[in-house]
Amino acid sequence: MSSSEEFMKRIFDILGAILGLLLLSPLFVIFIALAMLASNRPVFSHVLYYNLRDEPFEVLEFRLVAGPAAKTNTLIEEILRHADINERLLLLNVLRGDMSLVGPRPLPYPLAAAYAANATAEKLRNVRPGLVSWAQVVEERDPLYEKTKLRRSIEADCHYLANRSLLFDLKILCLALLSKETYSEN
Secondary structure: OOHHHHHHHHHHHHHHHHHHHHHHHHHHHHHHHHHHHHOOOOOEEEEEEEOOOOOEEEEEEEOOOOOOOHHHHHHHHHHHHHHOHHHHHOHHHHHHOOOEEEOOOOEOOOOHHHHHOOOOHHHHOOOOOEEEOHHHHHHHHOOOHHHHHHHHHHHHHHHHHHOOOHHHHHHHHHHHHHHHHHHHHO
């Protein structure tokens, strides 16, 4: 991507994150209230993820704990999982600049060497992990994907890195939204 495309992508990320957070804020408030009622422990936890340069960054997630309100927690946890609320919280990381709306998924452990072996340093420069990735779109369309998931995720992410553009980002976002709607209808 050129520097002007990088700038446009960042503006798109900021506007998309703000819009998403505004639309989802009532839902967040409801889940925060439910989680506070279910437990007297903190509602959020911080989880460490890594970008493609193995630099760590913190992600905010809802914390649910077992205890006297385990039945309530199980219900809340099921709703959170079904609604992908923790995924939506990643919009905060997009706004902070740790992530982008589209890019390779953030990694729970350092894996930069695997990407560096498959993509040039130039392709890895300025790439933020994404809320949505090409690998996710490919995964939802390929039933055999799970067997070799990590290797194929890296291959799909490297395909994204080699073809990175605003138009490709929009295509990925549209495919991800369509596949979510299709999945939830079935």
